[in-house]
Amino acid sequence: MNKDFIINSFETLRSETPLVHNITNVVVTNFTANGLLALGASPVMANAIEEVADMAKIAGALVLNIGTLTADSVEAMIVAGKTANQFNKPVIFDPVGAGATPYRTETARRILAEVNVSVLRGNAAEIANVIGEEWSIKGVDAGEGAGDVVSLAQKAAQMLNTVVVITGKQDIIANGKETFIVENGHPILTKVTGTGCLLTSVIGAFTAVEDNLMEATTAALVCYGVAAEIAAEIKGQEGPGSFQIEFLNQLHHLSSEKIQLLAKVKIQ
Amino acid sequence: MNKDFIINSFETLRSETPLVHNITNVVVTNFTANGLLALGASPVMANAIEEVADMAKIAGALVLNIGTLTADSVEAMIVAGKTANQFNKPVIFDPVGAGATPYRTETARRILAEVNVSVLRGNAAEIANVIGEEWSIKGVDAGEGAGDVVSLAQKAAQMLNTVVVITGKQDIIANGKETFIVENGHPILTKVTGTGCLLTSVIGAFTAVEDNLMEATTAALVCYGVAAEIAAEIKGQEGPGSFQIEFLNQLHHLSSEKIQLLAKVKIQ
Amino acid sequence: MNKDFIINSFETLRSETPLVHNITNVVVTNFTANGLLALGASPVMANAIEEVADMAKIAGALVLNIGTLTADSVEAMIVAGKTANQFNKPVIFDPVGAGATPYRTETARRILAEVNVSVLRGNAAEIANVIGEEWSIKGVDAGEGAGDVVSLAQKAAQMLNTVVVITGKQDIIANGKETFIVENGHPILTKVTGTGCLLTSVIGAFTAVEDNLMEATTAALVCYGVAAEIAAEIKGQEGPGSFQIEFLNQLHHLSSEKIQLLAKVKIQ
Numbered sequence: 001m002n003k004d005f006i007i008n009s010f011e012t013l014r015s016e017t018p019l020v021h022n023i024t025n026v027v028v029t030n031f032t033a034n035g036l037l038a039l040g041a042s043p044v045m046a047n048a049i050e051e052v053a054d055m056a057k058i059a060g061a062l063v064l065n066i067g068t069l070t071a072d073s074v075e076a077m078i079v080a081g082k083t084a085n086q087f088n089k090p091v092i093f094d095p096v097g098a099g100a101t102p103y104r105t106e107t108a109r110r111i112l113a114e115v116n117v118s119v120l121r122g123n124a125a126e127i128a129n130v131i132g133e134e135w136s137i138k139g140v141d142a143g144e145g146a147g148d149v150v151s152l153a154q155k156a157a158q159m160l161n162t163v164v165v166i167t168g169k170q171d172i173i174a175n176g177k178e179t180f181i182v183e184n185g186h187p188i189l190t191k192v193t194g195t196g197c198l199l200t201s202v203i204g205a206f207t208a209v210e211d212n213l214m215e216a217t218t219a220a221l222v223c224y225g226v227a228a229e230i231a232a233e234i235k236g237q238e239g240p241g242s243f244q245i246e247f248l249n250q251l252h253h254l255s256s257e258k259i260q261l262l263a264k265v266k267i268q
Numbered sequence: 269m270n271k272d273f274i275i276n277s278f279e280t281l282r283s284e285t286p287l288v289h290n291i292t293n294v295v296v297t298n299f300t301a302n303g304l305l306a307l308g309a310s311p312v313m314a315n316a317i318e319e320v321a322d323m324a325k326i327a328g329a330l331v332l333n334i335g336t337l338t339a340d341s342v343e344a345m346i347v348a349g350k351t352a353n354q355f356n357k358p359v360i361f362d363p364v365g366a367g368a369t370p371y372r373t374e375t376a377r378r379i380l381a382e383v384n385v386s387v388l389r390g391n392a393a394e395i396a397n398v399i400g401e402e403w404s405i406k407g408v409d410a411g412e413g414a415g416d417v418v419s420l421a422q423k424a425a426q427m428l429n430t431v432v433v434i435t436g437k438q439d440i441i442a443n444g445k446e447t448f449i450v451e452n453g454h455p456i457l458t459k460v461t462g463t464g465c466l467l468t469s470v471i472g473a474f475t476a477v478e479d480n481l482m483e484a485t486t487a488a489l490v491c492y493g494v495a496a497e498i499a500a501e502i503k504g505q506e507g508p509g510s511f512q513i514e515f516l517n518q519l520h521h522l523s524s525e526k527i528q529l530l531a532k533v534k535i536q
Numbered sequence: 537m538n539k540d541f542i543i544n545s546f547e548t549l550r551s552e553t554p555l556v557h558n559i560t561n562v563v564v565t566n567f568t569a570n571g572l573l574a575l576g577a578s579p580v581m582a583n584a585i586e587e588v589a590d591m592a593k594i595a596g597a598l599v600l601n602i603g604t605l606t607a608d609s610v611e612a613m614i615v616a617g618k619t620a621n622q623f624n625k626p627v628i629f630d631p632v633g634a635g636a637t638p639y640r641t642e643t644a645r646r647i648l649a650e651v652n653v654s655v656l657r658g659n660a661a662e663i664a665n666v667i668g669e670e671w672s673i674k675g676v677d678a679g680e681g682a683g684d685v686v687s688l689a690q691k692a693a694q695m696l697n698t699v700v701v702i703t704g705k706q707d708i709i710a711n712g713k714e715t716f717i718v719e720n721g722h723p724i725l726t727k728v729t730g731t732g733c734l735l736t737s738v739i740g741a742f743t744a745v746e747d748n749l750m751e752a753t754t755a756a757l758v759c760y761g762v763a764a765e766i767a768a769e770i771k772g773q774e775g776p777g778s779f780q781i782e783f784l785n786q787l788h789h790l791s792s793e794k795i796q797l798l799a800k801v802k803i804q
Contacts, residue, residue: 191306
């Protein structure tokens with residue numbers, strides 16, 4: 001698979017520093033903002049109902065994340081999402097913990113019903129729960145599912161008419177027609193909180209500069225995974241604390257050359 | 269004192285990766301989640317009244333922390349706490365800043381009145397204020413108290429009929445009958461925000477896998493302190509930033525051998 | 537310019553460990569608390585309307601920051617601010633993102649109208665928007681403005697009758713009569729989220745121990761900038777992740793000797 005679109009998206013992101021509006025959870029706000037800054041995007045967090053529409057209008061993309069949802073933040077997400085739809089800004093949604101409690105599952109489905117989501121990203125359990133498939137979940141981490149993850153992504157993409165990303169050992173990107181598989185990344189990412197949430201925001205940054213959602217999303221996953229691999233190579237042995245810091249460093253030091261060398265992406 | 273129960277609890281935690289439900293403050297969410305992950309537990313943060321009961325049911329333990337309490341979060345804590353009680357899940361409570369403002373003191377007492385708390389952890393000033401003893405406090409940090417900390421812990425444990433942990437130069441664990449003292453840890457912990465809060469959540473992780481509350485709590489304090497000592501030895505001279513990161517690394521690299529070698533625990 | 541007042545303020549801060557009450561945004565709470573601790577101050581975060589007045593009374597300074605403002609937090613800021621005024625505690629205000637949305641601009645002006653603010657700190661775009669000057673802004677970061685930043689600071693100080701700090705390549709401190717310029721700091725600070733917010737809280741810490749607001753603020757900017765320069769020298773090449781951690785280390789290791797050697801401050 002030709003990697004030019006990945007490098008082009010990355011170069012565009014670096015030159016445009018897109019503003020990414022995040023309505024996200026209180027666990028990952030700092031890490032998300034630092035990760036977006038390190039990559040070369042411009043993060044903003046704003047979740048007051050009084051201003052989310054105004055912020056969504058001026059941002060290049062909107063990221064919604066229900067990791068620590070409250071009634072107020074959900075209303076803000078929907079207002080922001082509808083505004084983004086109206087102004088043709090991509091909306092990226094991370095249904096953190098869907099399936100863990102009825103409130104999360106219902107809220108995830110409500111957001112998908114009321115907002116036109118451009119890209120939905122979750123682990124297999126979350127995506128399965130959103131579309132009503134059987135899958136086990138424990139807390140906000142993916143449980144062990146015996147299902148076929150590629151089929152799940154394709155089914156969800158068709159049902160929801162959106163780009164669906166399921167991350168795990170392999171990352172699957174499906175839009176109901178095409179399916180791409182990214183094999184970058186590193187297991188130590190699961191030892192740092194918010195790495196999935198930051199990835200969702202990074203997808204937002206790429207969709208802000210590249211209209212082709214499959215390409216933008218794939219580029220995001222590759223860039224994220226390549227930076228993680230390099231960081232794990234340098235600091236992974238020291239532990240998850242050191243890895244987390246080095247990962248921010250490597251998002252900052254990412255380059256077209258590194259992407260060209262390390263990208264592992266294929267068409268399913 | 270035989271250290272086998274510490275190592276057994278630690279090994280069980282590592283093999284079971286218990287889900288710990290935290291309703292905690294916005295300063296320490298990220299550090300708490302990363303600390304629990306590094307240790308080998310599975311953290312979840314959820315504080316919406318709509319879902320806290322559902323989350324408390326599926327978690328192995330519930331941790332309540334009033335560090336940045338609001339009226340809404342306090343109601344959620346009480347709902348979650350009562351649910352945890354109903355399903356026999358241990359509830360660990362950290363009355364951050366009790367005594368600093370009347371609202372914190374009253375809320376701490378209200379939670380202790382309405383929820384059956386398994387383990388109460390604080391510094392001497394917080395515990396004293398909760399039970400109405402004289403003790404000075406400045407902000408959310410312990411003031412200088414002339415009192416006898418061991419007697420304070422024992423008195424609080426008897427009054428509240430719970431396990432009480434007072435952390436400081438020495439850590440005291442009392443249940444009104446027995447009193448254990450842990451001498452692990454390092455002064456640099458006081459230079460990193462949220463180290464007390466993370467410790468409370470780590471106690472939650474141990475109580476999720478070990479029914480004997482005195483042993484679970486003692487094991488938590490020893491493991492935490494041993495990881496801190498090793499981290500301080502390696503990176504303490506560099507400063508609190510480097511220590512914080514290395515502490516996450518060392519929670520991850522903790523082992524039965526290190527615990528056996530470094531645990532300092534005695535019966536009072 | 538004689539640097540003695542900087543060193544005196546720094547030494548006083550270290551010996552008094554002032555309590556700084558922060559009502560700040562959810563992105564920077566942890567970094568702010570750790571930065572204040574590393575410097576030698578004592579941070580407390582409290583934003584419940586039920587307790588902010590009590591906390592403001594016992595703190596040495598109050599810091600207000602609208603980075604992730606909500607209707608509730610704004611009310612709490614005003615109650616806390618009025619209480620601080622009543623008890624003659626300095627109030628430091630950071631109008632994060634003023635100009636990015638009408639809600640932020642209006643809220644920033646409302647706080648300035650209802651609370652007697654001792655020091656206002658922002659980037660040029662934020663300060664310009666607060667006083668109704670033309671300036672571009674993108675998200676919460678300063679846009680490119682062609683204006684004369686020194687004149688802007690002086691004008692804002694006169695209009696608002698407060699000390700105004702505009703940070704950027706140079707840091708300007710103006711009170712309508714005198715204007716100081718600090719040339720410490722490092723560009724990598726812009727790659728770490730919350731460095732402006734932490735600086736505002738550090739100003740709070742210095743005003744808690746030094747009554748002369750121009751001197752306290754200047755001392756804060758110099759100390760912050762010196763620590764950043766040393767951290768950038770040691771770890772800047774590694775990237776923003778490593779810099780962030782080393783910056784906390786260097787706030788901790790700051791000394792009068794380093795300040796004497798590296799302070800760059802002049803009268804305009």
